[in-house]
Amino acid sequence: MTFRFVDLIAAYAQRNKVALDPNWMGTESINLTVDDSAALASLCEELGWKCAANSARPRAHHFPLLAFVSEYGWTIAESWTNEAQIRLITTKGVVEVDWTNSITFWTVDFPKLAKIEGTERAINIFWSAILKRKTIIVDATIATIVINLIALVTSIYSMQVYDRVIPRAGYSTLLVLTAGMVFALIVDMVIRNTRAMMIDREAGNIDSEISEFFYARMQSVRLDARPASVGTMAAQLRGTDQVRSLMSSASLFVIADLPFAFLFMVVMAWLGGIVAIVPLIAFPLALGLAAMMARFIREDTAAAQVTGNRKNGQLVEALDAAETIKANSGGWHMLANWNRLNDEVHGHDIQVKRWSTLSGSGFSLIQQLSYVGVVCVGAFQVASGNMTMGAVIACSILSGRVNGPLIASLPTLIVQWGYARSSLTALDGILTMPSDQPTDFTTVRQTEIRGSLKFENVKFAHQGSRHGLNLPTLKITPGERIGIIGPVGSGKSTLLKLMAGLYASNEGHVLLDGVDVRQIAEEDLRSQVCYFPQHYRLITGSLRSNLNLGLAAQDDDILLQAASKTGLAELVKNHPMGLDLPISEGGNGLSGGQRVQVGLTRLILAKPKLLLLDEPTANLDQESEARILSAILEAIGPQCTLVFVTHKLPLVSLVNRLIVVTNGQISLDGPTNAVLERLRPKTEKTTNTGQRIIVREQNHV
Numbered sequence: 054m055t056f057r058f059v060d061l062i063a064a065y066a067q068r069n070k071v072a073l074d075p076n077w078m079g080t081e082s083i084n085l086t087v088d089d090s091a092a093l094a095s096l097c098e099e100l101g102w103k104c105a106a107n108s109a110r111p112r113a114h115h116f117p118l119l120a121f122v123s124e125y126g127w128t129i130a131e132s133w134t135n136e137a138q139i140r141l142i143t144t145k146g147v148v149e150v151d152w153t154n155s156i157t158f159w160t161v162d163f164p165k166l167a168k169i170e171g172t173e174r175a176i177n178i179f180w181s182a183i184l185k186r187k188t189i190i191v192d193a194t195i196a197t198i199v200i201n202l203i204a205l206v207t208s209i210y211s212m213q214v215y216d217r218v219i220p221r222a223g224y225s226t227l228l229v230l231t232a233g234m235v236f237a238l239i240v241d242m243v244i245r246n247t248r249a250m251m252i253d254r255e256a257g258n259i260d261s262e263i264s265e266f267f268y269a270r271m272q273s274v275r276l277d278a279r280p281a282s283v284g285t286m287a288a289q290l291r292g293t294d295q296v297r298s299l300m301s302s303a304s305l306f307v308i309a310d311l312p313f314a315f316l317f318m319v320v321m322a323w324l325g326g327i328v329a330i331v332p333l334i335a336f337p338l339a340l341g342l343a344a345m346m347a348r349f350i351r352e353d354t355a356a357a358q359v360t361g362n363r364k365n366g367q368l369v370e371a372l373d374a375a376e377t378i379k380a381n382s383g384g385w386h387m388l389a390n391w392n393r394l395n396d397e398v399h400g401h402d403i404q405v406k407r408w409s410t411l412s413g414s415g416f417s418l419i420q421q422l423s424y425v426g427v428v429c430v431g432a433f434q435v436a437s438g439n440m441t442m443g444a445v446i447a448c449s450i451l452s453g454r455v456n457g458p459l460i461a462s463l464p465t466l467i468v469q470w471g472y473a474r475s476s477l478t479a480l481d482g483i484l485t486m487p488s489d490q491p492t493d494f495t496t497v498r499q500t501e502i503r504g505s506l507k508f509e510n511v512k513f514a515h516q517g518s519r520h521g522l523n524l525p526t527l528k529i530t531p532g533e534r535i536g537i538i539g540p541v542g543s544g545k546s547t548l549l550k551l552m553a554g555l556y557a558s559n560e561g562h563v564l565l566d567g568v569d570v571r572q573i574a575e576e577d578l579r580s581q582v583c584y585f586p587q588h589y590r591l592i593t594g595s596l597r598s599n600l601n602l603g604l605a606a607q608d609d610d611i612l613l614q615a616a617s618k619t620g621l622a623e624l625v626k627n628h629p630m631g632l633d634l635p636i637s638e639g640g641n642g643l644s645g646g647q648r649v650q651v652g653l654t655r656l657i658l659a660k661p662k663l664l665l666l667d668e669p670t671a672n673l674d675q676e677s678e679a680r681i682l683s684a685i686l687e688a689i690g691p692q693c694t695l696v697f698v699t700h701k702l703p704l705v706s707l708v709n710r711l712i713v714v715t716n717g718q719i720s721l722d723g724p725t726n727a728v729l730e731r732l733r734p735k736t737e738k739t740t741n742t743g744q745r746i747i748v749r750e751q752n753h754v
């Protein structure tokens with residue numbers, strides 16, 4: 054067996070920390086099982102990738118490389134292990150082979166798609182999205198140059214009018230100059246609007262690109278690594294809005310305007326000599342003030358942001374848990390928390406506003422002083438004959454242009470930057486959370502999962518928890534029917550999530566068909582391993598969309614056939630909209646049992662190879678429970694491995710093996726009857742002959 058093309062390229066891309074476009078998987082049909090390098094080259098060309106071959110001895114920093122070795126087929130050459138040998142990743146595992154120049158190495162140069170997890174920082178995601186749009190940056194820069202040149206022309210116009218037109222009463226010249234000026238100002242307006250429209254349109258594209266990236270990243274965060282508050286995490290993600298609005302904000306043009314401040318100072322020096330000293334002092338003063346304010350504001354914007362996110366978390370919790378809160382008169386408690394957070398946010402906001410107002414008035418003072426300074430120094434220059442009146446007017450206009458854009462935009466920009474900065478920190482936090490498919494694992498495609506499981510020295514504890522699961526060994530063979538029982542909080546659900554690959558062990562390995570479960574490609578794993586959680590939630594949409602969730606859309610008659618097995622068909626029949634029955638968030642509008650019926654019907658449609666059920670029938674009556682479980686058993690067939698957690702002892706009659714979890718450890722594991730026998734409480738009895746014996750009582754749930 055050799056690597057298939059998809060596996061090879063996916064593994065190679067992952068080692069290069071490049072996220073591939075999911076659509077490229079379309080070429081899956083092509084198998085590079087022979088040294089068909091030409092096929093690799095033509096496929097890369099088709100996909101817009103560049104690949105290059107090299108038979109020379111690779112240097113240490115050139116790895117990883119693709120290589121074809123007759124004994125192993127296509128492999129990934131990872132590194133030198135010594136002077137003469139190369140470490141290869143093959144389908145048979147990691148091997149070391151002697152280097153000969155008959156081995157051809159290949160590199161594939163992928164287009165710079167989003168990098169995946171690990172070293173990436175949120176700010177880089179934004180910059181790469183912006184820098185990708187080079188034409189727009191060039192156009193906006195040209196527009197900014199023209200706008201600033203028009204500002205220069207305005208000052209020259211004033212100088213000409215004061216120095217040439219008024220003394221000579223040259224009114225026809227005035228009309229020509231004014232007409233030219235009006236035209237320039239109209240051009241200025243058109244360019245400004247076009248620039249703003251261009252930026253807005255691109256900001257929309259950047260926004261959808263960035264939000265798609267972060268949404269996908271948020272979805273891929275491993276379940277056991279998620280923060281406790283859903284609302285807080287949602288608010289952190291919304292931080293992308295703040296960063297994007299800063300990056301596309303018109304006030305950001307102040308940065309593009311900055312180089313022109315120096316041009317204007319040069320022109321002022323040319324027109325008025327020493328007058329240029331005024332902006333030379335005022336400009337760095339304004340920049341210094343901006344830097345100082347940004348520093349002062351930083352702590353408060355960060356604190357306001359963190360508290361604001363927590364406030365969002367509290368809001369989501371209050372809405373989500375409304376039933377519990379109302380039923381337990383918890384409203385006052387929640388309100389008190391809400392008010393506390395509100396006051397905290399308000400306190401920080403007020404500080405931010407104070408600094409912002411102070412900086413606004415500080416900039417305005419610098420601007421006015423600069424104007425007064427130019428007029429004052431200009432007056433001395435005029436008196437000494439070094440400058441004309443018109444030049445003084447032109448210099449006063451130019452001094453406004455040196456500091457003007459800064460003064461107009463900086464207070465807002467500083468506050469926006471403060472919030473964006475703390476949003477970026479929160480987004481960095483999301484990027485560092487471990488994802489379902491870590492980059493240090495090579496993904497393996499497993500289109501045919503058989504359903505055998507093996508735990509090797511597995512240890513797992515939740516974040517911040519000292520106690521967890523400790524499973525030195527556990528083996529499950531394909532087709533086994535296993536029940537897991539144990540006291541509340543003993544670790545049954547955690548064990549099931551480890552089997553499903555939803556949690557990652559802290560130590561040891563969970564192997565599915567001999568491959569680490571985290572290594573198996575997500576789409577292969579989820580399509581063949583079905584996990585049914587303790588609290589099954591439905592998704593906003595229709596009954597049909599919930600039944601088809603993650604599956605290829607099925608015909609209605611197939612859906613109805615499956616629904617009739619779980620009793621869900623009753624609901625469909627009795628609702629005027631049938632399968633189009635609308636479902637709101639979480640499945641509100643359906644009873645707890647009906648939600649479970651929807652989830653279990655979907656399982657029948659999914660036909661998994663490994664089925665993991667966490668108390669699937671907790672919400673069902675006895676009759677439905679028996680019917681649904683036998684329908685599921687029939688649908689999955691004898692080859693499917695079934696593991697379910699239950700507190701209902703009658704259900705264990707469905708399984709032939711029982712595992713008892715106590716305190717995070719497997720305390721009993723064996724044939725159902727044997728385990729039940731061991732579990733029966735013992736009592737001491739005296740027989741008729743006076744002999745004292747130990748008997749086991751009936752089991753109780």
Ligand SMILES: Nc1ncnc2c1ncn2[C@@H]1O[C@H](COP(=O)(O)OP(=O)(O)OP(=O)(O)O)[C@@H](O)[C@H]1O
Binds near residue numbers: 541542544546547548
């Ligand atoms: N998200 C979490 N964060 C921290 N600790 C958790 C989390 N989920 C569960 N735990 C802890 O892990 C332990 C095992 O929980 P688990 O849900 O696996 O128990 P269980 O045996 O399924 O319980 P039950 O029968 O009540 O469903 C418990 O002590 C629980 O407090």
